[in-house]
Amino acid sequence: MRSYKDQAIIIRSHKLGESDRIITMLTSEHGLKRGVAKGVRKTTSKFGGRLEPFVHASILFHRGRNLDIITQAEVINPHQALREDFRKYLYGEALLEITMKSLQQDQQIPRLFEALSISLECLEQEVKSYELFLSAYELKVCGLIGYRPHLDQCIRCGKSELTKGAFLHLEGGGVICGHCQPSSSGGIAIDEQILRLTRLLLLSSMEEVASLETPPARARDILLLSFAYSEFYLEKPIQSHKVILGQLPPSIRKTPE
Amino acid sequence: MYYTPPIERLIAELARLPGIGPKSAQRLAFHIIKVPLQxxxxxxQAIVEARRKVQFCRRCFNLSEMELCEYCSDSRRDSSLVCVVEEAKDIVAIERTGEFRGLYHVLGGAISPIDGVGPEQxxxxxxxxxxxxxKVEEVILATNPSVEGEATAxxxxNLIRSMGVKATRLASGLPVGGDLExxxxVTLGRALQGRREI
Structure with a gap:
């Protein structure tokens, strides 16, 4: 079959030639795909705003030699609210970037499409703490690609009592208790409340995370923790992280260690 | 090395231009070799002259030969009205309409976190x-009607409203000559929201 249909969430696009674009998208059945939309930059293009970031659309592809050609697009959900609120746009872009960077071209990870779709829908609604929301998504995506952080017990001795303080050990993929933490190993110190809240983020659905609240400074610490963890395992810098840190309220702004 | 060194160098330099791959660079290089020397x-000379003489306007950051561009130095223009655009080439598009008599401000892009571009950049x-x-009274936000352009606007x-300055946005809707079907x-929804009485 030269043509096939799939649902996709548009992540980003690049200009190609005079009026075309290369669209990067997460599809439901074919994973991360790049396709060519011909003439999309012309004002009379039939695609119009259907291939803009955040749009969830049903797309008809025609197999090409290198990249497949997008021949039709029908909007399922434009996620309009993410275009009308700057903060929602900012965090929405971070969700798209982390999703894109967790996959290779044409790689398919079960449940990732569903996770992104649900998260974008939640982000359109009321979110109590955007920092917690993004942290939860990043840690859950790490989990989906096989790097779920182990936060329930010490990854060295197996003890679940972490009363003497805990440290997030990036290379080990989890927490180390105060007894096992050698002074020179460079784990990130985390207090009990942050640890408890981070565990809760991993266990809760994105709908539940959207209603969670915590003091802004603690939300920022969890955000920095999830940024360090996701960048370590994705082995790529996440561009939107520095933009988000620059837009935090001045009272809690802090550069990552 | 397959070609003589000057051609290799020309291909390498051309391939550094945006949108030019190795094949296109090779095609352009061979075209340049074939044309008369003049x-x-x-x-x-055009490349060197443009690079040497063109600078950013001190006030609006449009491209200009002088310290102030032709619009900023024109005293007949309304300085209380500023039109904000993403790139200098957008000014040309607006000027072609002949409808605008105010001044411009070139941002140098749009906010795109996924590309690491925040307001600071x-x-x-x-x-x-x-x-x-x-003493600007109105700012017209003429960034592109894309997700990035909308977010920038x-x-x-939000920033200038707190300063008591009127902020307006270019209308968006159906293209002239297009079919409604x-x-x-997204575009049709915008056109409905921004409908006006006739």
Whole structure:
């Protein structure tokens, strides 16, 4: 079959030639795909705003030699609210970037499409703490690609009592208790409340995370923790992280260690 | 090395241009080799002259030969009205309409977190200082009607509204000469929201 249909969430696009674009998208059945939309930059293009970031659309592809050609697009959900609120746009872009960077071209990870779709829908609604929301998504995506952080017990001795303080050990993929933490190993110190809240983020659905609240400074610490963890395992810098840190309220702004 | 060194160098330099791959660079290089010497010299001179003489306007960051661009130095223009655009080439598009008599401000792009571009990377602070110093009354946000352009317009509108300055946005809707049945949901929705009485 030269043509096939799939649902996709548009992540980003690049200009190609005079009026075309290369669209990067997460599809439901074919994973991360790049396709060519011909003439999309012309004002009379039939695609119009259907291939803009955040749009969830049903797309008809025609197999090409290198990249497949997008021949039709029908909007399922434009996620309009993410275009009308700057903060929602900012965090929405971070969700798209982390999703894109967790996959290779044409790689398919079960449940990732569903996770992104649900998260974008939640982000359109009321979110109590955007920092917690993004942290939860990043840690859950790490989990989906096989790097779920182990936060329930010490990854060295197996003890679940972490009363003497805990440290997030990036290379080990989890927490180390105060007894096992050698002074020179460079784990990130985390207090009990942050640890408890981070565990809760991993266990809760994105709908539940959207209603969670915590003091802004603690939300920022969890955000920095999830940024360090996701960048370590994705082995790529996440561009939107520095933009988000620059837009935090001045009272809690802090550069990552 | 397959070609003689000067051609290799020309191909390598051309391939550094945006949108030019190795094959296109090779095609352009062979075209340059084939044209009369005078034509090749004119091209080289045009590149060097543009690079040497063109600078950013001190006030609006449009491209200009002088310290102030032709719009900023024109005293007949309304300095209380500023049109904010993403790139200098957008000014040309607006000027072609012949409808605008105010001044411009070139941001140098749009906010795009996925590309690492935040408000700090754009000329937003310069716009804010200009609004304060030049007694601007209205700012027209003419960024592209893309997701990035809309977000940039939202960010700037929030910033300048708190300064008591009127912020307006270019209308968006159906293209002239287009068919309603082919309009996408986002554009048609916008056109309905922004409908006006006739």
């Amino acid at each position: 034509e090749a010299e004119d091209l080289a 754009l000329r937003v602070n310069e716009l804010v200082s200009r609004i304060k110093e030049d 939202l960010y700037i509108a 082919y309009a996408d949901e």
